[in-house]
Amino acid sequence: MEKQNKNQIWRCGSFYTVAFLILHGFDLVGVEPSSNPKRSIFVLKDSPERQELLQAFNFAEENSQSVLVDFRRAVSVIKSLKEKLYQEK
Secondary structure: OOOOOHHHEEEEOOHHHHHHHHHOOOOEEEEEEOOOOOOEEEEEEOOOOHHHHHHHHHHOOOOOOOOOOOHHHHHHHHHHHHHHHHHHO
């Protein structure tokens, strides 16, 4: 996972981490190419809640309220991210 905290922007190469953060209110700014042609970097507006959300995403108990999301919204976010990936290529 690639990170940068310059000007309230955060970069990440993990697709599902980004989907989770978007489901929790983060805004996608764009998609950038990576040095690996098979990967991309997602650019998000950063937030003070990011660290806490990432902690929950990676280490919360199964069925913890902090990681539960509406599945229909998750499907929509995943489809949208995939569309942006294909537009960027």
